[in-house]
Amino acid sequence: MLRQLGQAVVVVIGSTLFLSLLLRLLPVGLAEIYAGGFDEASRAARLKELRLDKDPVTFYLLWLRDFVAGDFGPIVSPGGGTTPVADKVGSALPISLQLMFYVQVVALVVSVPLGIYTAYRSGKRSDKAISYGLFTASSIPNFVFGLLLAVFFGVTLAWLPPLGYVSPGENLVEHFRTMILPVASLAIPLIATYTRLLRADVIATLREDYVTMAVSKGLSNKRILFSHVLRPSSVTLFTSFALNMGALMGGTLVIEQLFTIPGLGSEIGIAIFSRQFFALQSYVAILAVGFVLFNTLADIAVGFVDPRTRERRRA
Amino acid sequence: MDLFTKVCSTWLAIIAILAVVGPFLPLPDPREADFAAPGVKPFSPGHLLGTDSNGYDLLSNVVNGTRVSLMISLVSVLVGGLIGSSIGIISAYVRGRFDGIVSTLFNIILSIPNLVLGLSLVAVLATSPDPSIPVSSNRRIFVIMLSLTFVIIPILGRIARGATLAWVNREFVVAARSMGMRDKDIIFKHIVPNVLPAIYSVGFLAIGVVIVAEGSLSLLGVGVVDGVSWGAMIARVAGEFTYLPHSMYVPVTVLALSVIACNQVGDHLRSRLDLREGKI
Numbered sequence: 001m002l003r004q005l006g007q008a009v010v011v012v013i014g015s016t017l018f019l020s021l022l023l024r025l026l027p028v029g030l031a032e033i034y035a036g037g038f039d040e041a042s043r044a045a046r047l048k049e050l051r052l053d054k055d056p057v058t059f060y061l062l063w064l065r066d067f068v069a070g071d072f073g074p075i076v077s078p079g080g081g082t083t084p085v086a087d088k089v090g091s092a093l094p095i096s097l098q099l100m101f102y103v104q105v106v107a108l109v110v111s112v113p114l115g116i117y118t119a120y121r122s123g124k125r126s127d128k129a130i131s132y133g134l135f136t137a138s139s140i141p142n143f144v145f146g147l148l149l150a151v152f153f154g155v156t157l158a159w160l161p162p163l164g165y166v167s168p169g170e171n172l173v174e175h176f177r178t179m180i181l182p183v184a185s186l187a188i189p190l191i192a193t194y195t196r197l198l199r200a201d202v203i204a205t206l207r208e209d210y211v212t213m214a215v216s217k218g219l220s221n222k223r224i225l226f227s228h229v230l231r232p233s234s235v236t237l238f239t240s241f242a243l244n245m246g247a248l249m250g251g252t253l254v255i256e257q258l259f260t261i262p263g264l265g266s267e268i269g270i271a272i273f274s275r276q277f278f279a280l281q282s283y284v285a286i287l288a289v290g291f292v293l294f295n296t297l298a299d300i301a302v303g304f305v306d307p308r309t310r311e312r313r314r315a
Numbered sequence: 316m317d318l319f320t321k322v323c324s325t326w327l328a329i330i331a332i333l334a335v336v337g338p339f340l341p342l343p344d345p346r347e348a349d350f351a352a353p354g355v356k357p358f359s360p361g362h363l364l365g366t367d368s369n370g371y372d373l374l375s376n377v378v379n380g381t382r383v384s385l386m387i388s389l390v391s392v393l394v395g396g397l398i399g400s401s402i403g404i405i406s407a408y409v410r411g412r413f414d415g416i417v418s419t420l421f422n423i424i425l426s427i428p429n430l431v432l433g434l435s436l437v438a439v440l441a442t443s444p445d446p447s448i449p450v451s452s453n454r455r456i457f458v459i460m461l462s463l464t465f466v467i468i469p470i471l472g473r474i475a476r477g478a479t480l481a482w483v484n485r486e487f488v489v490a491a492r493s494m495g496m497r498d499k500d501i502i503f504k505h506i507v508p509n510v511l512p513a514i515y516s517v518g519f520l521a522i523g524v525v526i527v528a529e530g531s532l533s534l535l536g537v538g539v540v541d542g543v544s545w546g547a548m549i550a551r552v553a554g555e556f557t558y559l560p561h562s563m564y565v566p567v568t569v570l571a572l573s574v575i576a577c578n579q580v581g582d583h584l585r586s587r588l589d590l591r592e593g594k595i
Contacts, residue, residue, distance in 0.1 A: 007422075011504060014420070015426045018423060019435065022435070131379065134581070138578075141530060141570070143534055144567045144570065147553065147556055147566065147567055148561050151563065155557050156560075240535075249430075251430070253434070253535060256533055257536075258534060258553065269536055272434070272538060275442060284432075284434075284435050287427070291426055291428055292426045
């Protein structure tokens with residue numbers, strides 16, 4: 001566990017250093033963007049304030065110190081006023097996290113029974129059609145689902161708002177109505193991926209001797225599937241759950257943009273458009289840290305779900 | 316090869332041919348708006364798939380967009396794959412500290428979700444110092460290819476490294492080494508031919524990933540914004556799907572079919588690979 005945490009720290013430092021160097025070493029004209037319209041004296045003061053007079057490594061170390069302390073840098077408006085990025089993160093990050101949480105919950109709730117059922121029925125005539133259907137659904141990019149669902153349910157049938165966001169505090173019913181389409185467009189490819197993985201694993205587990213044993217003892221199918229088969233079959237699903245967070249983060253950015261949800265994706269779009277590179281650096285660093293953290297936790301958690309992997313690792 | 320794989324390979328072949336012959340087909344200029352017929356439905360005279368709200372011909376745009384989208388994905392996967400797998404193969408063959416450094420670097424780059432990494436790279440690279448002069452379309456295409464190449468390197472690099480590790484201790488490699496064969500020859504004669512199939516299959520999946528990334532980048536506003544590509548089309552029509560849904564169906568369908576086809580062909584190659592591995 002310590003080894004995994006150590007690795008996570010190395011990766012986090014490496015990726016944030018990489019982003020920082022990217023910004024400082026490439027000719028993006030940070031000085032022009034952040035202190036363009038200033039006279040000589042206030043320009044130097046502004047550059048000093050933003051630490052652009054420091055060398056890249058010192059710049060990174062100071063940035064890292066601030067980042068750990070929760071200071072994500074400034075957003076500088078053309079007039080020269082600054083707002084802290086942390087304010088934006090405070091309002092946007094919970095919305096993105098909430099969206100990802102909904103997606104993962106929906107994806108798991110649908111794919112676990114579906115995976116077990118399709119595995120249980122494997123070899124039947126419908127099997128091939130199901131496999132191809134799942135494969136196709138897992139290959140279709142989420143923004144395609146987003147656009148199609150928005151047109152069909154939002155415009156043609158007009159059952160749901162095609163875009164926009166309502167916070168749960170404002171109106172809970174409207175909140176869920178606005179979230180259905182974005183969540184569905186991100187969840188459908190995930191459901192297909194999870195179901196495929198779980199299905200393959202359950203089929204493999206069903207061939208194990210202890211399952212034959214349980215069947216011969218006369219246990220009910222439901223009992224066998226859910227208490228003997230599901231747990232050992234869920235290891236791949238678990239790892240993939242964590243790995244898919246990366247794709248989901250990317251997907252969330254696009255879907256937020258598409259459905260005009262004021263989450264981190266929209267903030268990143270604004271940061272790129274208004275060329276706020278310090279803000280962009282912090283947003284991307286937050287995503288990278290979150291992704292690494294999630295994978296490390298999943299790696300540790302897999303050991304609890306299937307103790308066999310722990311043994312193997314020690315050996 | 317089953318029927319589905321055949322259909323998918325055929326689709327990819329059609330796309331590849333369209334990418335080459337696109338400009339020579341008797342289609343309206345993709346950048347020329349037909350002001351007499353903005354937003355007409357499919358099967359209108361002169362516009363087989365209709366036009367978008369600006370009067371751009373959808374069929375011509377989707378056919379000509381194939382070239383840019385396919386070029387971006389092929390170039391990034393080929394160049395990224397070549398660099399990545401060379402690093403991966405050498406690192407797994409050499410082992411030791413070099414291998415440790417390479418794996419850590421791969422892990423670091425892979426820790427940034429690939430779309431987010433591509434997005435940051437494009438945003439940083441395609442910035443013009445003067446906001447009033449936008450970056451040219453060609454430079455954007457180049458920057459997108461460069462960024463996505465960088466995204467692909469660790470993905471294929473890790474695959475190549477893993478595959479090489481599985482072969483490097485096989486008897487015939489050890490035998491070749493003990494006979495005094497040079498490392499360079501061992502890698503090219505014994506390792507590369509065995510590792511290539513794994514790289515091919517993941518390469519096809521990677522082409523799908525890059526096609527999706529190009530579309531996503533466009534939707535996020537950093538793609539080929541004013542040019543002719545599938546992503547650019549989707550980004551253009553994303554704002555008008557509420558009243559002109561057909562202009563969105565066209566690029567979205569073509570893009571989705573291509574991604575499905577790439578994934579299926581990659582998956583088919585991989586399953587053949589497992590079969591071969593299983594027989595040994």
